[in-house]
Amino acid sequence: MDFLRPASWEEALAAKAEHPTAVPIAGGTDVMVEINFDHRRPEYLMDLTRIGDLHAWEVGDDTVRLGASVPYAEIMEHLRPELPGLALASHTVASPQIRNRGGVGGNLGTASPAGDAHPALLAAGAEVEVESVRGSRRIPIDDFYTGVKRNALAPDELIRAVHIDKADGPQQYSKVGTRNAMVIAVCAFGLALHPETRTVRTGIGSAAPTPIRARAAEDFLNAALEEGGFWDNGKIITPSVAKRFAALCAAACNPIDDVRGTASYRRHAVGVMARRTLTWTWESYRGAHRTTEGAA
Amino acid sequence: MRVNFTVNGRPQQxxxxxxxxxxxxxLRERLGLPGSKNACEQGECGSCTVRLDGVPVCSCLVAAGQAEGREVVTVEGLADHARQRARGAGGTCGTSLDEAKGWTADGTDSQTGEGAELSPVQQAFIDAGAVQCGFCTPGLLVAADEMLERRPNPSDADIREALSGNLCRCTGYEKIMDAVRLAAARQSEGV
Amino acid sequence: MPTNGVPTKITQGSGTKGGIGESTLRPDGTLKVTGEFAYSSDMWHEDMLWGQILRSTVAHAEIVSIDTAEALATPGVYAVMTYDDLPTEVKHYGLEIQDTPVLAHGKVRHHGEPVAIVAADHPETARRAAAKIKVDYRELPVITDEASATAPDAVLVHEHRDDHHIGHVRHPNIVHRQPIVRGDVATARGRADVIVEGEYTFGMQDQAFLGPESGLAVPEEDGGVHLYIATQWLHSDLRQIAPVLGLPEDKVRMTLAGVGGAFGGREDLSMQIHACLLALRTGKPVKIVYNRFESFFGHVHRHPAKLYYEHGATADGRLTHVKARIVLDGGAYASASPAVVGNASSLGVGPYAVDDVDIEAIALYTNNPPCGAMRGFGAVQACFAYEAQMDKLAARLGIDPVELRQRNAMEQGTLLPTGQPVDSPAPVAELLRRVKAMPMPPERQWESSEGADVRQLPGGLSNTTHGEGVVRGVGYAVGIKNVGFSEGFDDYSTARVRMEVVGGEPVATVHTAMAEVGQGGVTVHAQIARTELGVTQVTIHPADTRVGSAGSTSASRQTYVTGGAIRHACELVREKVLELGRRKLGSYHPAWAHAELLLEGGKVVTDGGEVLADLVDVLGDEAVEVEEEWRHRPTEPFDLRTGQGNGHVQYSFAAHRAVVEVDTELGLVKVIELACAQDVGKALNPLSVVGQIQGGTTQGLGVAVMEEILVDPRTAKVRNPSFTDYLIPTILDTPTIPVDVLELADDHAPYGLRGVGEAPTLSSTPAVLAAIRAATGLELNRTPVRPEHLTGTS
Structure with a gap:
């Protein structure tokens, strides 16, 4: 095994081009487990922690450019207003020690369906900035996950940052685990209201071979909200609408039975989380709506 | 490969x-610092917790090469670290050293490692009965000390959240809660 | 002599600081908080090699061939050994039945069985070399449950059994069977107004001690070996190791290294023999440290069980009879299975008075992971089932569940189903009363001005509920555990106590082979010496095999038995010191000859308090030393047909009240509070006692809601050997645990004390399950209960 220590992003890209099998390591929270347990013996290990750019974030007008290695603890602490869904998801990641070390880039690189960040990214809307010596490109998050632990990266590409749409409305995130802390998701759900476009977006984790959106559920809810004038009147969402939305979210799942839970439970739990997060976000939207009205 | 970094204030190679x-x-096998413990080696127990450039991390998930040029504080350096913090804080934790002496455990059996000057949180773990087999203790101490640095007056829920990455199999955590509350109380009395 | 039920009064040494009854602090505390305490995995030696074990990848197979050539040729590799390289005719070991091969021979019987061992200069070299060993398996059908084990054409897990249980089992795949028959269940059934039946499942729990199996074997010049090891019983290890090495026991020196928790999981050998074999083969020190994955294969687990119960009662809530069948899965090797069967059967009705009982308990040989000792063994599984039955009965009768338990509670004098009278206090009803009387935790603690604090709700940080679907439930349970080794075992301990003047002060040294595994034995040993010898300075000598056996640190027995041995040795030392005093100084004061003399505060005093001499002057340059064995009163085996017999030494009782909040839609549980009341006879160190109770309670909580080793029933392979998927409670899963300690002396025991460590693990689990049932209205016949069981999605 060789240990590569690129001092700059350019060096990292060059090294990755030269050794496409090199395994990038930043927080180490996935890679080191595999090495410690003899599941993986990469020829090259490439340390990205010396590249300062990866630990920085920038808040723009419409998006946040989040360096791939910004640790979850920083997201929780500093980006809650801009990225509330991702901040909530970050808080559910493993333990304080892991949140101090792990970042979204690792979640994306591993592309495990159980990665905690994915549902929040899917719901918020995001693009993954990847680069190789051949050039840079942005992959829409919807196209990023290509299979179980597979993503759209070419062998010579590295993840540099994620551009996440700034929240224009309430976002929520829930994850079911069989322990009250330090637990891998049995399944997870992210929901974002986008009042500016009058749409909702969802993200589901650990309930299909890849992280997914519940598109039929989104379409249904978008139509129902539009039809009922909910975005304008700020009324409580009809229980039957919430129920149907939850059922469609559950139906979007394609889960398996494994040691962490049954497929049937996962489908059920995604439905419950969909209903609850819809209630929470909508209540929050209504609260904001009423405040705005009061101020007007 | 060769790795250089600082451990508990001393350059190490x-x-x-x-x-x-x-x-x-x-740390354990090459530098003679086995205080950080090897309970799971998968980031699921916190017994290997150290400060890496000030931040608590699982040292089992840091590749050795990633530590190059960094500063590490382990349980072996915790008392010094706390002492320096007390000094550096310009008297906000003023008399912690003298106090620590005052808290020295009674009972003078062998195996005590007596004479060691302890940080407030180390002393509180002994006094509150938070140590049984002790295998989780080093990691918990590093995590608890860091939390008290950030948050001198934590609520119970804060303590539980901050220590939720550290498994203990012996105590049922109650005495650990007592110990952290005790350390916080003594720390604030020291102000 | 204390009187039953009356708190023990201490005379000798009562004025000496740091004696029994005080919450003195751990002597190893400072070393443990500074990181200097040397655990078995911290051992290091110049030039040492690393050992690695190659384990079977299948559960049941013939080994067709093993090829080690490539592994041996790897640079940095010093030795590769298989069964064929074992040095003597003794190639098996075991606690009671020597059925476990040191390395697999011809056949593997469970997933993860050791097949070959490697020593190399770096752990990675050893791992790579082990991976190069080629093992050709021919797979056999797997035996995974009672039906497959006892089928007429079942493959035998052990083909050639010649152990002492084979004569009384009806199938060679049954390790041991113990019936307990008392009265006449058929007739008693006729008196019952209500009968409830239940079938219960107890999942496979892991001890999950944090310090991995590890140790260092150092070859010695005389051809022997010195092993630094984390274990629960040095001499039991020694007895099993030496014959395999072909060495006399005095050439295998054993020193206890720091033990990172045990809970029963270190009662069997793990890497001990392997490290010694490699050290003797290479002539170099060899260290072996399991990682967490390997640890799940490297020690026995708690027996999973199926329990079938029938309880009958009259309309006014008096138990008429209990009929039960308890099937424990012992896995591939016997380990402690026979003793687990003994406990499960003899304590199978719980702490209740029942005249008519018919119980059968068996342990199976299967190809599942071997199971053996874990905190409260046998009694834990039974308690889960009989307490569920008591709740079922209470519901059927319309009687409050605590009231029903109290009506049937055993008391001093009650006969166990084995016919043995309970001849010490049995405050079962009182413990229930106390735990019920504790104030209830406030409702909706999670509500705050800023909304719901998810950390205090089911799901915790995962943000699954802000109060939706959350229902509170309360449940109770009580249990009985035997203390010490039962069924006629010669259960003794040895203590060497020395008193001399060091640095101008009288100092006592206590040397035993007791394994300190975290429980605080070293703390109470020093306290006993202070009390008995009236000195403050006590040195606890490191535990090793240079002194006689202390027996196992298990069965809640060490404070009783090794504590008893130390007290006994101290009494003899005291007599010798007083004799010395009489000889040297007797002529100076008549009290030397006539008065009752005590040692107190470093002096010899009369019972009237008059000081006769300083111990320093009595001892002078002389050292007084005594090494003595000490036994608790003998027990007898249970009759193999009826189960009758005075099999137990002592009992320990605890009761729990669990308060839980369940997210009934998602099936997530938050335990809000687990209150415990326990009788400890005499709390030698109250702080440690409470710590034991809280720790045991939490292990019971773990197996109620999350802890289970999952074994694939088709392949008998372990599915979750990691801390990622075998979950133990975090600090956010663990509630406040208020403890009410009762001290009713057992006058057969030193200071009237009762073993403490196990009882709280029994009743915690059924109390949590009862509370979840109360919250959900579900029947819940298995533990642990998982979200799918609470949501109808399993």
Missing amino acids: ADDVWEGESLLYV
Whole structure:
């Protein structure tokens, strides 16, 4: 095994081009487990922690450019207003020690369906900035996950940052685990209201071979909200609408039975989380709506 | 490969490090600092917790090469670290050293390692009965000390959240809660 | 002599600081908080090699061939050994039945069985070399449950059994069977107004101690070996190791290294023999440290069980009879299975008075992971089932569940189903009363001005509920555990106590082979010496095999038995010191000859308090030393047909009240509070006692809601050997645990004390399950209960 220590992003890209099998390591929270347990013996290990750019974030007008290695603890602490869904998801990641070390880039690189960040990214809307010596490109998050632990990266590409749409409305995130802390998701759900476009977006984790959106559920809810004038009147969402939305979210799942839970439970739990997060976000939207009205 | 970094304020060098070795392994097997513990080696127990450039991390998940040039504080350096913090804080934790002496455990059996000057949180763990087999203790101490640094007056829920990455199998955590509350109380009395 | 039920009064040494009854602090505390305490995995030696074990990848197979050539040729590798390289005719070991091969021979019987061992200069070299060993398996059908084990054409897990249980089992795949028959269940059934039946499942729990199996074997010049090891019983290890090495026991020196928790999981050998074999083969020190994955294969687990119960009662809530069948899965090797069967059967009705009982308990040989000792063994599984039955009965009768338990509670004098009278206090009803009387935790603690604090709700940080679907439930349970080794075992301990003047002060040294595994034995040993010898300075000598056996640190027995041995040795030392005093100084004061003399505060005093001499002057340059064995009163085996017999030494009782909040839609549980009341006879160290109770309670909580080793029933392979998927409670899963300690002396025991460590693990689990049932209205016949069981999605 060789240990590569690129001092700059350019060096990292060059090294990755030269050794496409090199395994990038930043927080180490996935890679080191595999090495410690003899599941993986990469020829090259490439340390990205010396590249300062990866630990920085920038808040723009419409998006946040989040360096791939910004640790979850920083997201929780500093980006809650801009990225509330991702901040909530970050808080559910493993333990304080892991949140101090792990970042979204690792979640994306591993592309495990159980990665905690994915549902929040899917719901918020995001693009993954990847680069190789051949050039840079942005992959829409919807196209990023290509299979179980597979993503759209070419062998010579590295993840540099994620551009996440700034929240224009309430976002929520829930994850079911069989322990009250330090637990891998049995399944997870992210929901974002986008009042500016009058749409909702969802993200589901650990309930299909890849992280997914519940598109039929989104379409249904978008139509129902539009039809009922909910975005304008700020009324409580009809229980039957919430129920149907939850059922469609559950139906979007394609889960398996494994040691962490049954497929049937996962489908059920995604439905419950969909209903609850819809209630929470909508209540929050209504609260904001009423405040705005009061101020007007 | 060779790795250079600072541990508990002292520059350290390790040679012939296999590239897949963790910081934990280097500390324990190459630098003679076995205080950080090897309970799970998968980031699921916190017993290997150290401060890496000030931040609590699982040293089992830090590749040795990633520690190059960094500063590490382990349980072996915790008392010094707390002492320096007390000094550096310009008297906000003023008399912690004298107090620590005052809290020295009674009972003078062998195996005590007596004479060691302890940080407030170390002393509180002994006094509150938070140590049984002690294997989780070093990691918990590093995590608890860091939390008290950030948050001198934590609520119970804060303590539980901050320590939720550290498993203990012996105590049922009650005495650990007592110990952290005790350390916080003594720390604030010291102000 | 204390009187039953009356708190023990201490005379000798009562004025000496740091004696029994005080919450003195751990002597190893400072070393443990500074990181200097040397655990078995911290051992290091110049030039040492690393050992690695190659384990079977299948559960049941013939080994067709093993090829080690490539592994041996790897640079940095010093030795590779298989069964064929074992040095003597003794190639098996075991606690009671020597059925476990040191390395697999011809056949593997469970997933993860050791097949070959490697020593190399770096752990990675050893791992790579082990991976190069080629093992050709021919797979056999797997035996995974009672039906497959006892089928007429079942493959035998052990083909050639010649152990002492084979004569009384009806199938060679049954390790041991113990019936307990008392009265006449058929007739008693006729008196019952209500009968409830239940079938219960107890999942496979892991001890999950944090310090991995590890140790260092150092070859010695005389051809022997010195092993630094984390274990629960040095001499039991020694007895099993030496014959395999072909060495006399005095050439295998054993020193206890720091033990990172045990809970029963270190009662069997793990890497001990392997490290010694490699050290003797290479002539170099060899260290072996399991990682967490390997640890799940490297020690026995708690027996999973199926329990079938029938309880009958009259309309006014008096138990008429209990009929039960308990099937424990012992896995591939016997380990402690026979003793687990003994406990499960003899304590199978719980702490209740029942005249008519018919119980059968068996342990199976299967190809599942071997199971053996874990905190409260046998009694834990039974308690889960009989307490569920008591709740079922209470519901059927319309009687409050605590009231029903109290009506049937055993008391001093009650006969166990084995016919043995309970001849010490049995405050079962009182413990229930106390735990019920504790104030209830406030409702909706999670509500705050800023909304719901998810950390205090089911799901915790995962943000699954802000109060939706959350229902509170309360449940109770009580249990009985035997203390010490039962069924005629010669259960003794040895203590060497020395008193001399060091640095101008009288100092006592206590040397035993007791394994300190975290429980605080070293703390109470020093306290006993202070009390008995009236000195403050006590040195606890490191535990090793240079002194006689202390027996196992298990069965809640060490404070009783090794504590008893130390007290006994101290009494003899005291007599010798007083004799010395009489000889040297007797002529100076008549009290030397006539008065009752005590040692107190470093002096010899009369019972009237008059000081006769300083111990320093009595001892002078002389050292007084005594090494003595000490036994608790003998027990007898249970009759193999009827189960009758005075099999137990002592009992320990605890009761729990669990308060839980369940997210009934998602099936997530938050335990809000687990209150415990326990009788400890005499709390030698109250702080440690409470710590034991809280720790045991939490292990019971773990197996109620999350802890289970999952074994694939088709392949008998372990599915979750990691801390990622075998979950133990975090600090956010663990509630406040208020403890009410009762001290009713057992006058057969030193200071009237009762073993403490196990009882709280029994009743915690059924109390949590009862509370979840109360919250959900579900029947819940298995533990642990998982979200799918609470949501109808399993």
